Amino acid sequence: xxxxxxxxxxxxxxxxxxxxxxxxxxxxxxAVPAIAEGLQVTPLSLKAVxxxxxxxLAVCIPVSGWMADRYGTRRVFGIAVALFTLSSIxxxxxxxxxxxxxxxxxxxxxxxxxxxxxxxAIIRTFPKSELLRAMNFVxxxxxxxxxxxxxxxxxxxxxxxxxxxxxxxxPVGLLALWLAHRHMPDYRGESRRPLDVVGLLLFGSGAxxxxxxxxIFGEHEIGTVAATLLLALSxxxxxxxxxxxxxxxxxxxxxxxxxxxxxxxxxxxxFVTRLGVGGMPFLxxxxxxxxxxxxxxxxxLLMMPIATAAIGMKLVSARVLARFGYRxxxxxxxxxxxxxxxxxxxxxxxTPIGLIVLLGLAFGFFNSLQFTSINSLAYADIDPxxxxxxxxxxxSLQQMSMSFGLACGSLVAxxxxxxxxxxxxxxxxxxxxxxxxxxxxxxxxxxxxFRSLGARDGESVSRGNxxxxx
Numbered sequence: 001x002x003x004x005x006x007x008x009x010x011x012x013x014x015x016x017x018x019x020x021x022x023x024x025x026x027x028x029x030x031a032v033p034a035i036a037e038g039l040q041v042t043p044l045s046l047k048a049v050x051x052x053x054x055x056x057l058a059v060c061i062p063v064s065g066w067m068a069d070r071y072g073t074r075r076v077f078g079i080a081v082a083l084f085t086l087s088s089i090x091x092x093x094x095x096x097x098x099x100x101x102x103x104x105x106x107x108x109x110x111x112x113x114x115x116x117x118x119x120x121a122i123i124r125t126f127p128k129s130e131l132l133r134a135m136n137f138v139x140x141x142x143x144x145x146x147x148x149x150x151x152x153x154x155x156x157x158x159x160x161x162x163x164x165x166x167x168x169x170x171p172v173g174l175l176a177l178w179l180a181h182r183h184m185p186d187y188r189g190e191s192r193r194p195l196d197v198v199g200l201l202l203f204g205s206g207a208x209x210x211x212x213x214x215x216i217f218g219e220h221e222i223g224t225v226a227a228t229l230l231l232a233l234s235x236x237x238x239x240x241x242x243x244x245x246x247x248x249x250x251x252x253x254x255x256x257x258x259x260x261x262x263x264x265x266x267x268x269x270x271f272v273t274r275l276g277v278g279g280m281p282f283l284x285x286x287x288x289x290x291x292x293x294x295x296x297x298x299x300x301l302l303m304m305p306i307a308t309a310a311i312g313m314k315l316v317s318a319r320v321l322a323r324f325g326y327r328x329x330x331x332x333x334x335x336x337x338x339x340x341x342x343x344x345x346x347x348x349x350x351t352p353i354g355l356i357v358l359l360g361l362a363f364g365f366f367n368s369l370q371f372t373s374i375n376s377l378a379y380a381d382i383d384p385x386x387x388x389x390x391x392x393x394x395x396s397l398q399q400m401s402m403s404f405g406l407a408c409g410s411l412v413a414x415x416x417x418x419x420x421x422x423x424x425x426x427x428x429x430x431x432x433x434x435x436x437x438x439x440x441x442x443x444x445x446x447x448x449x450f451r452s453l454g455a456r457d458g459e460s461v462s463r464g465n466x467x468x469x470x
Contacts, residue, residue: 009183010125011137014118016179017081018138019145020172021111024088025053026149027156027165028104034157041097051212052101056108057399058207062252063200064116065392069189073124077117078180084110085173092166103166116395123379123387124187128460132321132376136314139372148307154300190385199244199252206237207400214403253393257386262326262457266378267394269449270371271401273334276443277341277367278405283413283432283439284344291429292349305357309364317372318462326377326458330450333373337366338443345433345440380458412438 028035032046039046068076087106094100118138126134156165213230245251258264281303288299321329340363347356375394382390416438417431 006125006183006185007130007134009179010121010185011134013077013176013179013183014122014138016172016176017077017084017114017118020169020176021084021114022145023149023152024107024145024166024169026145027153027168028053031153031157031162031165034162035100038162039095039097039100046097048097048101049104052105053108053111054211054403055208056105057112058211058396059204060109060112061116061396061399062203062207062392063195064113064395065120065388066193066195066252067113068117068120068187069388070192072186072188073117073121074180074184074186076113077121077184078177080110080113080117081173081176081180082110083107084114085169085177088166088169088173092163094163116391119395120388120391121185121187123382123391124384125185128380131379132318132372132461135376136317136372139368139375148304189388193250196245196248196250196252199241199248202237202241202244203252203396206234206241207396209237210234211400211403214407253396254386254389257382257390257393260381261452261454262380263378263382263390263394265450265453265457266374267397269330269446270374270378271397271404272446272449273337273370273374273443274398274401274405275408276405276439276446277337277370278402279407279409279412279435279439280341280363280367282406283409283435286413287344287347287429287432291425291432292347293425302353302356302360305360306364306367309361310368313365313368313372317369320369321373321376321458321462325455326373326380326462327450327453327455330370330373330377330453331447333366333370334447334450335444337363337370338440338445338447340366340440341443342437342440345436347433348429376461377458380461408442409435409439 028049032049035049036046064076084107087103087110090106091100091103094103122134122138123131152168153165156162156168209230213227213234241253242255245253245255258267284303285299288294288302294302340359343359344363347359378394379387379390413431413435416434417427420427420431
């Protein structure tokens with residue numbers, strides 16, 4: 001396979017797949033009321049449609065690196081895309097809740113392999129001097145998909161049947177399959193390490209239980225004692241995995257990689273930052289719809305500037321990182337994101353739409369720069385034989401941090417709202433304003449997690465090739 005052609009088309013392969021995955025998730029969330037009406041069930045019972053997908057991700061992401069090393073990136077990525085596409089058809093044809101849940105479970109399995117294996121192929125194809133450029137290209141569709149979802153989903157369920165939201169994946173999936181067949185390289189591990197079954201059971205069950213608890217937080221009534229016991233059990237399983245991994249000859253996820261400073265700071269710093277900003281896609285629509293009284297379509301349109309700014313960031317991030325370095329950018333940029341989140345507390349019914357759009361543009365630009373920087377820094381000092389393990393660890397913790405961020409946002413907003421009814425527009429607006437101030441302050445504090453970076457950390461990624469096109 002021609003290496004030049006691979007470098008040209010591989011980012012497109014991964015970008016198309018990640019766009020499909022991100023768009024699908026948010027469209028389904030938007031269409032829950034319409035699906036409930038179509039299946040003649042209560043919306044609350046459809047929580048299984050969401051949690052089944054999340055649990056599949058939590059369990060299957062850790063094993064994706066082992067599968068890629070064992071069976072090759074081309075085969076595993078192709079199977080993942082095919083499984084996601086076929087399960088989308090199953091979801092679209094579903095006539096009852098069990099069939100829909102089964103389809104979503106299979107979708108989660110496919111998504112769990114697509115993200116880390118696609119990222120692994122990028123890391124092994126591009127030298128570190130070109131990695132940032134490739135990451136920039138791939139990350140944009142992954143950001144745009146979730147931002148388009150609420151608008152696209154709202155339009156589909158308004159004009160068409162809810163089944164259509166799943167059939168959208170079919171042409172996109174077929175395109176991704178064709179691109180993967182032609183341009184996905186077939187990387188394998190240098191040695192055939194056995195599957196860590198004990199580690200998979202410990203980490204998979206702990207991560208799945210924790211993800212489930214975070215996903216149902218605030219939406220189901222669960223006793224405090226039961227929730228505390230389940231939370232303790234999930235942390236106990238994860239702690240048991242760490243103890244096991246330090247002694248196993250071939251652990252599923254190797255904690256020793258956290259000795260690499262740039263990897264440790266990028267992964268842990270990204271985790272902490274998402275606690276503050278991870279709830280914004282959930283809180284902003286609440287502000288626009290419940291607080292300001294906007295219709296769903298207008299709320300969705302107001303999320304579009306965030307995606308637009310993310311694309312604009314791609315044009316400058318490489319030069320900015322090469323000029324100022326990862327340490328200065330991540331510290332200053334994290335504080336800037338926190339300040340912008342705080343500024344959303346000033347948005348009220350009298351606020352001009354233009355000002356809201358400017359805030360969205362600023363948030364999208366700096367937020368996208370943040371995670372492009374983190375995602376590329378994580379691999380700056382990772383040796384090629386460890387790239388599969390690093391990708392799997394980063395993907396697993398990223399998925400968990402997204403759940404933590406959403407739970408944190410809903411927890412803070414719910415705490416400020418208290419017992420006040422959500423139909424009280426003034427009370428909802430005030431609660432969200434306090435939530436933005438709290439989460440913004442938390443984000444500013446998270447900038448401290450990047451202080452341990454050295455001034456020249458990440459130069460292998462940022463100072464090689466700063467061209468902005470792929």
